[in-house]
Every structure is written in C-alpha cells, then in structure tokens.
Amino acid sequence: MEVVVPDGVAPGQAVQVQTPDGAMLEAVVPQGLRPGDKFLITTEQVPLAAVAPYLGSQPIELTVPKGVNAGQTFVYQGYEVQCPRPFPRGGRFMWTPPVQPGMMPVPTEMEREDPAGAAAARDLAAKMVGNWKIEGRTCPSCFCPLIWVMPQFHTGEHTVHPLNANQQYSLTGFREIWVCPFLGLPIPCCPIAYLKMTGEFSADGTAFTSKYRNINKSEWDPMGKWSSLTGKLTSVDAKTQRATWSFDGRGPLGRISGTREVDGRAMTYTDRAKVGMVCGSGELTLTATKVGAGGNVV
Secondary structure, three states: OEEEEEOOOOOOOOEEOOOOOEEEEEEEOOOOOOOOOOOOOOOOEEEEHHHHOOOOOOOOEOOOOOOOOOOOOOEEEOEEOOOOOOHHHHHHEOOOOOOOOOOOOOOOOHHHHHHHHHHHHHHHHHHHEEEEEEEEEEOOOOOOOOOOOOEEOOOEEEEEEEOOOOOOEEEEEEEEEEOOOOOOOOOOOEEEEEEEEEEEEOOOOEEEEEEEEOOOOOOOOOHHOEEEEEEEEEEEEOOOOOEEEEEEEOOOOEEEEEEEEOOOOOOEEEEEEEEEOHHHHHHHEEEEEEEEEEOOOO
16 A cells, blocks of 8 residues: 655655555655655554554463363364463463454564664565566586586476464465586586475565475475575665565584565565585576466475
8 A cells, every 4th residue: 555755744754645545554755755755555454443452461360161171172263272282270371362354563682773664664574575587597616527516407486365363474385406418518408306396484574495406306205305594674765665685594414594575666586595506506586476466386
C-alpha cells in the first residue's frame, strides 16, 4: 500500500493510515523522505484497535482440562495448546500466547533503535512474497576437465509464500545445475544436479534459513546430503529500498559463505558466495527476479 508523507511529519515519526478495508495502521516514515514523498507499507502491519491486548505478551498459567494427557492438545481462547511432556505437576503450566498476523509483536532491538530501518526491512520481507526466476553461475577457482569441476550454470524457480501462523514466510522451489562437457564452454547443455529448495525468513526481515539437496542422489549418498544456510540482515536503506544480508552454512563439499543484496524497487536479489567443489572451491553468483505475485512451486 502506498502512503504519502503528510505535512509537518519528519522521518522516524509515526503516521496513522487507513487501509481500503477501513482498518487503521501505524506506519513509520523512512529516513530521507519529505512531506509529499511516497513510501510503501504492508497492510499486514498492526490494526491499532488490536494492539493493546497483545503488547508485551507475557506467559500465563493454564490448567490442563480433565481428560487431556501429556502430549495431547486442547483449545484455549481460540489457540491450540499442547499439554507438556511429562504431565505438569498439579496439572498447571506456563504458556505464552503466540503472536498472530494482525497483532503487534514485542518490539525487537532493531525496532527500538532504528524504527525506520526496521519498518523498511519488514516492508521488503512482505514484498518478497511471489514467484521468482533464478539464473546464475559457479566459476571454479581452477579449471579441470572433470564434469564436476567445470563452470556450472544455474536455472530455477522458487515461490515465497504468504506469512504463516509462525510469523515466517516459507520458500519452496528448485534449482538445476548444468555444464557443457566440451571443455567447459559457456553453453549449459548437460544437467548434473536437480536441487530441491526449502527455507523460511522472518516477518521482520532480519533473518532467514535455507536448505537444498540434490534429489537425484539418495540422502545416504554424500552428494545427496542437505546444504543448510543461515542469514542475517546487516544493512537496510529505507530510501532506496535496498538491503544486504550475510549468510553462512555447510554443504556436502564444505563451507558456504557469502552475501545477499536485495533491490526492493527492481524486485531482484543477488547472492554471491564462496562454495566448495569436488576439487578446491568456486565463486557462486545467483540472481533472482520476481516474475509473479503468487503461485505454487514445489
């Protein structure tokens, strides 16, 4: 949703915005904007009428209903709650209500120290929802005419799904790796791997996890094991809608580390990473471009 900065409002200050469905939201004006400038917000921010009951959500004591055993679930005020294992002493235990879409979470450190940056990160995360096309290349540190050590080309797709009840955006998709067996010429004609991709990133846009594996190999095969990455936000610019993450992890061939740069206006992101190969290491560059607002890629 597009918002115009009102007269007399400075960057970092909050403004009240009414959505098309009549809900009232509070948005923070990004740094660098002036009255009359426009910025984007997500309507998944907090309706003001719903804020008060959930600010600073604290654990509460629940009593296990009769007939419910350890590990079984029961409903409390619309929430599905699981009885702890082992069964709690006296039938009582402490439980914290989850934050649901439309409720305000407890402010993070970033939201307290840099509210404009936190708002920009959250907006970028919401804009990631949709279908993405992937293209890229891995260049080995040294050339060898072995099929696994030639320059590799990457193509694929993934979908970022809407926010779920766990306050996460989930990702599903695939990526194919190709080589040219003719001395590594830049012509992707021979597929060597088909990677299944899954992942999640937080609603506040500050962290993500990613996993992928070659499903042409069994999981007991070393080359069929999962690669796992963990990323965290390192910088965000509310005015340009650009952000950078660093990530690190491991795969079947060793450590993976690099950066992700997101352009929220062009709706592209680029991963640059150092990855292990059969012989030595390589430089991986992947560029993803948003091509649609939604769909299913599995």
